[in-house]
Amino acid sequence: MIFTRLRAIAASASLVTLVALTGCGASEVVEDSADAVGQGDTRYPLVIENCGQTVEIERAPQRVVSLDQNSTEILLSLGLAGRIVGTASWTDPILPSLADENEGVPRLSDNAPTYEVVLGADPDFVTASFGRHYNEGGVVTRDRLAETSVGSYLSPTDCDNGISVNGGGTRTEPLQVEALYQEIQELADIFDVADRGAALIADLQERATAATEGVDLGGRSAVFWFADTKTPYTAGGFGSASLLAELTGMTNVFADTADDWPAVGWESVVDADPSILVLGDLQRDRFPGDRLDDKIAFLTADPLTRTLSAVQRADFIALHGAEMNPSIRFVDALEKIRTWALEHQDEGEG
The missing domain is CATH 3.40.50.1980 (Nitrogenase molybdenum iron protein domain)
Structure with missing residues (x-):
């Protein structure tokens, strides 16, 4: 039942809405790091509905801070190490296959960093897996980031009916792995490496099917x-x-x-x-x-x-x-x- 949907999602070129306002294995790094320009497939401005907020991205982010290990490993798997200026909130060592890519990435904190530490990294974009970081009393609110022209993104795996689960909400239905695939493809589109996102999703689906067979x-x-x-x-x-x-x-x-x-x-x-x-x-x-x-x-x-x-x-x-x-x-x-x-x-x- 679930894996029927998983296989179907790989055929989708993108899971986000691209809006023109004016006239990239879980354990493998995609070869060739993405450069500052990207692949040229994403049309900017890019508008995404992200857990109750409308996020507009004018251009591919160049300096991203990832507030959680989960989002960091997605970005590294998409070949975006050169654009990560800080990571935080680690529960485990980096995936061995991502170790080389991660070696030069600054770790701002093993746990949640302060806003001042994040600000010191001079990001133009911030990602998080858990919405508690964006709460009052957390790292920094998304509104405050927007006031300083810093974009933000929250994993759809932490969202239920437009509300962050770890930010104070409650799930009303079971999490499905499609939400993770949505996160991968949306981040890939944001950073203009859509093909890499699709390849990563396909690899995850293949491995998951093999792991559960029998x-x-x-x-x-x-x-x-x-x-x-x-x-x-x-x-x-x-x-x-x-x-x-x-x-x-x-x-x-x-x-x-x-x-x-x-x-x-x-x-x-x-x-x-x-x-x-x-x-x-x-x-x-x-x-x-x-x-x-x-x-x-x-x-x-x-x-x-x-x-x-x-x-x-x-x-x-x-x-x-x-x-x-x-x-x-x-x-x-x-x-x-x-x-x-x-x-x-x-x-x-x-």
Whole structure:
């Protein structure tokens, strides 16, 4: 059902509306970095409806700040390293295949930067995966950026009916991977590398189809634990991690929760006694238990969590944080789940 739509989207040349107001694999970098001119396919001014805002781009941005790892890796995959003047909010190391491209890109902050730091990079465009950066009290509002003639963009994966989910809204329907593909093609059009966007989407679709072919975990129950040992953040039913469960035949224990990452009590996890624990391996130290080893140490030592069947069997699937968030790394997550599933194909619910 989902992948029928995924294959169909590759045939689309663009997912944005190009308006003339006057008369570029998830794990592979597109060859040849885009120059300042681009491919010459985008007609400027370009107008895009972006999560409740109308964004008008007069010319291809030359100095972009990416406020999240997810958007950074899309830009790098499109061959735009030379235009990135700053990145921030990293949960994991860069994809190995993007390491060379990323080497010369300034990191403004491992977490969210201040507005002054962003301003110091002198951007003409700012992208974000999560709308909290654009909230009052976040990095900077989109209105304030507009006042200084700096364009802004928010990933459609964080948008529901024109409202940012991570900016204070709530999902009303499950996230679909088409929103990620829309982000890729829109950014490709904004930077005038439309062909590269289409090629990246096609590569992701091919890998996702291969990763899910023949994989069905038969409805085995699962909890996706992102971070925090005290009050764990686990995957709700409408976000990206629950989409991974759907695509591989798992049943998300907290599928009836609309929040992307609701904080739950360990008692509710133990009561559910999931068959599989999908553990976030975050290479940061923002919350207790960000890293995989710390999560496993907690699970096996805590008097409550060590009673879990999945803990006793060590039925753990480890995913990077970026693989659990909406990003091009969703295919890496599907490939890891496939490997685990094939290794445990003879096991039942247990």
